[in-house]
Amino acid sequence: MMLSRVAEALYWTGRYVERAEDTSRLLDVQMHALLEDPWGDEETACVGLLRTMGIDDVEPPVDLAATTQRLAFSAADTSSIAGAWTAARDNARGVREILSSEVWECLNGTFHELAGFERSSARVGPGRFLRHVRERSATVSGLVEGTMPKDDAWRFLVLGRSIERVDMTARLLWVGLHGTSPSWVALLKCCSAHEAYLRTYRVAPEPGRVLEFLLLDRLFPRSVFASLVQAELCLEAVEPTSGRVGVQDEARRQLGRLRTDLEFHRPADLVADLAEVLSDLQTTCAEVGRLVAAKHFRADRGDSWEVEAG
């Protein structure tokens, strides 16, 4: 049992922290790929990167500095790292009595460091900042696991994180699909999956296997499949159904359908069907977000006033 407002704030805290982490990894990897690629076209790569995050209103010329500024530090925009972290912290601030003190202090302390990092990265580049954000996000996850009971608060945090992870991974794969020269190594690195991939397949990255790994691997914690399963578990625990048939909760049904479609997709067809698969992932994630909000965050909001008692 928890307040609807609290559930919503926790869900978004989970989403925004994950978004900050994934964006920082994406930016870091793409920046290095570009710098190391002697034939790379800066503008094309940057436009592609921004599109990944749903940004297509940037005035040309789009160069690396402008892209970094936009994706790392534009505090008012939740698609940037600083913006996402600020939003996570603002949500957490309204529910800090639910979070453990350690989780809150990690979110809040990092928030207070943002301005300093923006100044220092103008001099020494954003590398240290990007790494720091990932470490702090990992700290948040570790503290959530280590200091919070696995009750509804934990579930809404993890639900948000899982949904965001599916959405962000789908975005990354779009880059791979539409980018000029999709570097499958870079793609794996964006998901911190390169080493795990190599240990699993023991061959150089190739499209079919990379997609299979990022979409379907049951053991890798950042795969789409693993994230969908985690999200389903959270939703199930939030509202355990005692019925013998089917699933009552529409959000869970959608997630389950998505997971099943993916699970039974012929791995060999993944490359050919990628556009369709990704589009299904993203629209379903958005729909699940809406269903969860309608059910858990805004349920029972019909305001009624008590009339004068006798």
Next chain:
Amino acid sequence: MGDLFDGYQLGAAWDEYFADVDVPREATRGVFDVLSGFSGDDLADRSAALTRAFRDQGITFSLSGEERPFPLDLVPRLIAAEEWRLIERGVVQRLLALEALLADLAGEQQVLKDRVLPRKLVLSSAGYTRAAHGITPANGVRIHVSGIDVVRDAGGVLRVLEDNLRTPSGVSYVLENRRAMSRVLPDLLSTHRVRPVGEYPARLLGALRAAAPAGVNDPTVAVLTPGVYNSAYFEHSLLARTMGVQLVEGRDLECRDGSLWMRTTAGRQRVDVLYRRVDDDFLDPLHFRGDSVVGCPGVLNVARAGRVTIANAVGNGVADDKLLYTYVPALIRYYLGEEPVLPNVDTFRLEEPEALDYVLQRLSELVLKPVDGSGGAGIIIGPQATEAQLAALALSLRADPRGWIAQRVVQLSTCPTQIEDRLSPRHVDLRPFAVNDGQRVWVLPGGLTRVALPEGSLVVNSSQGGGSKDTWVLADEEVPSELPPPGPGAPPLVSGGLPQAAGPVHQDQQQ
């Protein structure tokens, strides 16, 4: 004298640390000895660490929409055991008299019939509200939490400066200050026997549960906050967290079927006790200000029906009206048949024509306070006011003598306070917090010591450039109970992994 105390000037005010130049008082000798060994840099380093810790933890207050760490001064204020007993007795006595007054006003109004208190005073009080009538608290308590401000005058006498019976704030700083001091200055704390403050949330929860409507066995308590933009949001959140109860906003609540409910992911859940940190005016738009968005429509009717307890009770404002303050010593005699333990500060009632004339001639020597103000708002300190301010003030006083009281300037006592790399005397007050569970009134040992940071300033409110100090009530010498005998020791730790170079032979090793 060490570096830190170099040039420490004793003024006209009573100093909490020094009886005379270089002569520390008995209670402060220990702290003086430790601090004398510190350099200015030592203190500055610890102070910087503290500011950062406070910022990261979000221990802040909002000033004009900006979050600021609440400044904690590292030099504690000490109160000897004997003196604390006096303050404790005085606070409890005052509180009981004021509880009796509120119960009387809501019922028979004998105090008005006996002409101890003028009827006009009560009816004209901004805090007096008809809405409070007919709400009978289940355990008789209306002032669950109070903050009765105590100051020490130049003669060393402790006096009550004002009563705060509505939603007194600041207790979170008491709790956090102590936690911070034990981290930043463990060497200082460990040399003293200081009474702990950590049981406050448990005491508060106990009092709130005890206040539940009759027939509720396992009451649900919630803390009502106006939201994250409120200046005391940090405190609301801390209290909810340390009591383990829900922190709710007005939009999380609804009144339906005669009860108060919070909206949760599992449907509605009933609230039995609402510890509200929202002023009366904003609590229920059906009864008070209709434009309030931080309250809950209908909650007053639920309270009147005895289905929820609102703490502190609605209508307490009449008892901490600053004009009523002047009658509290008389009320203590009337209700309790006792002499006040802690005297008031000399105060003029401006509705008495002679007093008004007297005050108007001496505006530049007096302190003028609006009767319904809190947080130091609207206070004018005569000696520090400009001619124009005093002229405007005279007009206000003539127009609305009921709206003001005048007090002689109290030279609040001073306490060494870190200013740059030295310690200098700054004025302090004290807000002891008392929790009433209906059986007994418990006073948190110490309370919030606020300090006015600008030189010579007598205004300690955080909104006016005030900071705070940890308040140490020294415990009596005897240890309360014997320690239990040590039990059997735990088994030794187990190691493994890499071959151990020279591990103790009795521990298990990987073979």
